[in-house]
Amino acid sequence: MVFRTLSCNLVRFPFFLDEVWKPLLSRAKIPYRPHHSTRHSYATWLLEGGADIRWVQRQLGHASIGQTADTYGHVQPEPHEHVIESLVRHIRA
Numbered sequence: 001m002v003f004r005t006l007s008c009n010l011v012r013f014p015f016f017l018d019e020v021w022k023p024l025l026s027r028a029k030i031p032y033r034p035h036h037s038t039r040h041s042y043a044t045w046l047l048e049g050g051a052d053i054r055w056v057q058r059q060l061g062h063a064s065i066g067q068t069a070d071t072y073g074h075v076q077p078e079p080h081e082h083v084i085e086s087l088v089r090h091i092r093a
Helices: 013-027 036-048 053-060 065-075 081-092
Strands: none
Touching: 036 053, 036 065, 053 065
């Protein structure tokens, strides 16, 4: 981590876990979950909400779209019905 404590020491993971993360979850009355899980929740909620996967890739800092698609592609909605409807309109025109 790149944060410092009030005494200017670097915040190490054990300190973050015991002094920040666990108390935060406790105050929020949320059962313990690894902090990295929030990253997955964030990406999943974005994609389920219709966010473009390339934008999510940039949000997460993934080096490639493949990394994002391999990890989160299964949660993207598959709105293919409107594509078929569009094709039908073009055929009938």
